Amino acid sequence: MNASELFRRCLEKSYIHVENGGDYATERRGNTLYIYLECSRGKTDWKNNLDFPARPYHRGEGLWFAHRGFLRVWKSVEKHLSPLIADSSLTEIVTVGYSHGAALAVLCHEYVYFHRADLHGRFTGYGFGCPRVYWGVRGRVYRTRWENFFVYRNIDDLVTHVPPLALGYSHVGELIEIGARGRYNPIDAHRPENIYRELLLYEDAAVKIKDTAPSFVHAHSSPHRTAVPPLLSEEGCFLPHV
Numbered sequence: 001m002n003a004s005e006l007f008r009r010c011l012e013k014s015y016i017h018v019e020n021g022g023d024y025a026t027e028r029r030g031n032t033l034y035i036y037l038e039c040s041r042g043k044t045d046w047k048n049n050l051d052f053p054a055r056p057y058h059r060g061e062g063l064w065f066a067h068r069g070f071l072r073v074w075k076s077v078e079k080h081l082s083p084l085i086a087d088s089s090l091t092e093i094v095t096v097g098y099s100h101g102a103a104l105a106v107l108c109h110e111y112v113y114f115h116r117a118d119l120h121g122r123f124t125g126y127g128f129g130c131p132r133v134y135w136g137v138r139g140r141v142y143r144t145r146w147e148n149f150f151v152y153r154n155i156d157d158l159v160t161h162v163p164p165l166a167l168g169y170s171h172v173g174e175l176i177e178i179g180a181r182g183r184y185n186p187i188d189a190h191r192p193e194n195i196y197r198e199l200l201l202y203e204d205a206a207v208k209i210k211d212t213a214p215s216f217v218h219a220h221s222s223p224h225r226t227a228v229p230p231l232l233s234e235e236g237c238f239l240p241h242v
Contacts, residue, residue: 003128006094007096007098007196007199008196009034009036010036010038010097010098011192013025015038019076020073020075021041022074022077023037023077024081024104025038026081032090032091032093033093033094035085035093035094035095037104037108038100039099039101039129039192040099054066054068054168055067055071064134066134066135067103070100070106071107074111078108081108081111082111085115085116090116092119092123093116093123094123094126095109095123095124096128097130098128098129098192099129099130102126102130102151105130106125106127106172109123109125110145113146121147124149126149126150126152127149127173128152128195129152129159129190130151130153131160132162132163132165132170132171134169134170134171134172135167136168138170145172146172149172149174150174151173151174152195152199153176153177153178154190154198155177155178155179155183155189156182156183156184156185157190158186158189159190160190161186178195178198178199178202179194179198179201
């Protein structure tokens with residue numbers, strides 16, 4: 001399953017609403033758990049979005065700081081997802097979020113990293129139109145906890161540029177820029193229909209590059225050096241890049 005399909009599913013899900021404006025949905029396919037986190041839907045969400053002072057967050061390997069508003073919402077959702085994440089029959093977990101939900105996906109991915117050490121290398125996260133969540137120096141915690149987390153930015157998307165770098169915030173995981181500068185204004189670049197359109201164009205271009213590349217490029221390529229994240233099959237299995 002590619003990124004555009006995951007994004008479409010994220011937009012179409014029926015969500016469960018919990019306190020502090022948290023909204024989540026889950027789907028199980030075989031031994032793969034898909035977790036979806038919804039975008040902003042009301043005043044409570046926006047209140048939390050704008051509550052951006054950094055708050056200390058400690059989990060095992062070292063202290064780090066997170067956007068206070070997003071952390072508040074995640075703690076409301078966490079208790080509902082934790083029993084599902086703990087299911088020992090799972091072999092993969094995929095977390096997907098858009099906008100406000102993408103920020104929660106950042107925190108959910110970190111939760112899976114900490115609580116499911118047995119699945120390291122077998123869980124992925126996708127943040128579409130994701131605001132910045134992590135604050136501070138990008139040390140070991142930053143590098144290890146968000147491996148296989150992909151932030152998709154429609155280049156001029158305003159939401160993906162806040163909170164600003166000047167306040168100490170940065171994106172986690174791998175930042176993948178889609179679209180073209182100047183194609184949309186900063187508000188329209190965040191609209192789901194435009195993100196979806198650019199995802200399809202991005203994936204189509206990636207397929208064409210793969211199909212037209214000389215054989216020696218395929219022979220010497222590495223999945224760790226590509227800007228395109230691993231794809232998932234319908235059963236949730238990773239499909240390697242070549």
